[in-house]
Amino acid sequence: MHKIFALLKIALLVAVxxxxxxxxxxxxxxxxxxxxxxxxxxxxxxxxxxxxxxxxDLPKTGNVLYVKADYIINDVTQKSRQTKSSxxxxxxxxxxxxxxxxxxxxxxxxxxxNIESDIVTVKVQPDTPVYQIVARTIRMQxxxxxxxxxxxxxxxxxxxxxxxYKPNTEQKYAIRQQNFSxxxxxxxxxxxxxxxxxAFAVYVTDxxxxxxxxxxxxxxxxxxxxxxxxxxxxxxxxxxxxxxxxWVVPNLWDNNNGTGWHTAQENMPLPITxxxxxxxxxxxxxxxxxxxxxxxxxxxxxxxxxxxxxxxxAPGDAVLPVYADLGTVxxxxxxxxxxxxxxxxxxxxxxxxxxxxxAVFNQGMEFTIPFTAPKVRFIRLAVSESWSGATFAHAMxxxxxxxxx
Numbered sequence: 001m002h003k004i005f006a007l008l009k010i011a012l013l014v015a016v017x018x019x020x021x022x023x024x025x026x027x028x029x030x031x032x033x034x035x036x037x038x039x040x041x042x043x044x045x046x047x048x049x050x051x052x053x054x055x056x057d058l059p060k061t062g063n064v065l066y067v068k069a070d071y072i073i074n075d076v077t078q079k080s081r082q083t084k085s086s087x088x089x090x091x092x093x094x095x096x097x098x099x100x101x102x103x104x105x106x107x108x109x110x111x112x113x114n115i116e117s118d119i120v121t122v123k124v125q126p127d128t129p130v131y132q133i134v135a136r137t138i139r140m141q142x143x144x145x146x147x148x149x150x151x152x153x154x155x156x157x158x159x160x161x162x163x164x165y166k167p168n169t170e171q172k173y174a175i176r177q178q179n180f181s182x183x184x185x186x187x188x189x190x191x192x193x194x195x196x197x198x199a200f201a202v203y204v205t206d207x208x209x210x211x212x213x214x215x216x217x218x219x220x221x222x223x224x225x226x227x228x229x230x231x232x233x234x235x236x237x238x239x240x241x242x243x244x245x246x247w248v249v250p251n252l253w254d255n256n257n258g259t260g261w262h263t264a265q266e267n268m269p270l271p272i273t274x275x276x277x278x279x280x281x282x283x284x285x286x287x288x289x290x291x292x293x294x295x296x297x298x299x300x301x302x303x304x305x306x307x308x309x310x311x312x313x314a315p316g317d318a319v320l321p322v323y324a325d326l327g328t329v330x331x332x333x334x335x336x337x338x339x340x341x342x343x344x345x346x347x348x349x350x351x352x353x354x355x356x357x358x359a360v361f362n363q364g365m366e367f368t369i370p371f372t373a374p375k376v377r378f379i380r381l382a383v384s385e386s387w388s389g390a391t392f393a394h395a396m397x398x399x400x401x402x403x404x405x
Contacts, residue, residue: 031112033063039117040067040107049207050129050156051095054122058087063111064263067092071105073208074098081208096208100128113374130157134186135204135212143371144224144285145404147200149179157206158182163190164201164214173201189368193221193284224285227400229253231279235299235378237317241272244392249274252381252398257290260396262300270322271306271382272393281311283375284336284402288364289296291341296361297350297387300394303341304385307369308333309376322384326370333380336373341365349388364397 038059044052058064068084073096080278094105102125109117130153137152138161141310151161165176166264177190197220204212220302232253243249252274291301308320310332318331328335342365343350344357353361379400383393 031063031129033111033113034115035061035063035111036115037061037064037109037111037117039120040109043107043120043122045122045124045134047124047126049127049133049157050097050131051093051126052105052124053091053093054107054124055091056107059109059117061111063113064109065112065114065190066110068108069094069105070108071103072134073103074210077209078327079209093123095126096206096210097124097126097129098208098210099381100126100132106185106333112136129210130155130208131159131204131206131212133209134159134161135215138202138204138215140200140202140217140219143189144191144218144222144401146189146193146221146359147198147219148187148189148371148375149202151186151204153182153184153186156182156184159186160205161186161188162203162205164203165190166199166201166216168199173199176200191224193222194220195223210377223403223405224401225404227278227282227402227404229399233277235275235277236316237275237380239271239317239319240274241268241393242266247394249276252276252395253398257293257396260292260394262394263388263392265392268391270391271320271384272386272391273320273380273381273382275378277378278376280404281375281377282400282402282404284309284369284373284400286366286368286401288366288397288399289341289395290364290397291361292396296358297344297353299388300386300390300392301341302381302383302385302393302395303387304339305341305381305383306338307336308380308382309336309373310334310378310380311375311378315378320380320382327372334374334376336376337367337369339367364399369402 014370038061040056044055044056066084066086069092070082072080081096105122107120134151134153139150141148160180163177164173166173179188197218200219201214203215204216210329234249241263244262244264251259252261312332315332318333324335326335344353346354346357348354386393
């Protein structure tokens with residue numbers, strides 16, 4: 001028996017040594033065949049926005065590992081790229097070109113011994129790059145406390161819409177805000193300005209560092225203030241959801257994130273609602289909502305919700321729908337915005353947020369109220385879905401901004 005165990009130990013040791021020696025082999029050529037590969041043939045080009053697909057026949061030699069493409073994407077900067085395609089494919093994708101024009105692509109077959117074939121030069125003519133198409137749709141307009149930037153990205157490719165700002169005391173523009181996305185409709189605002197005319201500019205960039213022409217515009221931001229919470233008051237209506245645990249609605253504006261509004265944990269109809277007055281008639285621009293710490297992306301924290309408003313001096317009760325389009329009128333109430341609290345920024349599931357995800361959640365989330373929303377004196381917060389899917393909801397604090405003139 002002892003001899004058997006000894007033999008097993010020796011076999012295991014040999015296996016370990018052998019497996020370790022194989023790692024060294026990874027640094028050696030895949031093949032010892034030093035034959036120079038033939039060239040690709042029967043080359044065909046299919047262009048798309050900012051790039052091209054190149055199809056070909058592989059050389060007859062059997063030791064080809066991959067085909068590579070080398071090309072200049074920007075004649076001004078001379079920036080180059082290289083892409084590769086394995087011998088399992090007959091197509092290579094070249095992209096990132098700065099203009100709609102003719103470019104040269106050099107195709108090379110590479111063997112398993114890292115021996116390169118002669119170069120085959122192919123001419124491609126990509127269609128207009130996406131970043132240039134998006135740049136044509138740029139629009140800047142006045143927004144509350146700043147400027148709103150909009151652009152259309154129908155092809156839904158990743159682009160960056162970069163906002164520049166030049167103070168009166170400076171000679172050059174500097175980056176104020178950057179927005180990167182592949183959304184079809186791009187819209188964001190930069191705030192924190194007074195109402196005097198400001199010098200703004202916008203350009204569009206892509207992942208390869210191509211930049212569009214810059215659009216310049218003088219913008220006069222709209223007047224915006226943070227609404228005075230001391231003027232807020234509870235205005236409970238019969239259809240509002242029953243309060244639970246003594247967490248009354250006025251806790252939403254007591255400037256204390258440790259207290260909040262909480263409805264009864266019972267089988268309540270959706271949406272979960274509360275109603276309050278803001279003490280003035282205001283055209284709202286945005287708001288910050290704070291969820292309950294310790295239950296990030298969980299429990300009764302709002303996930304999908306709406307704000308309804310009324311400018312009537314004493315609005316009547318109305319049972320709100322679970323969902324309604326912006327501008328829908330129900331009795332004295334109008335839908336002034338539908339909102340979704342974004343999930344964990346790390347991409348982790350809501351049930352397992354990271355420490356950073358929780359920190360972001362507990363900073364509160366800012367939401368923009370559509371510019372078309374009318375003035376209001378009263379607000380109804382209507383939660384149609386909490387993060388747990390329960391029929392109760394809670395929130396800790398709400399801060400409103402807008403124009404009271």
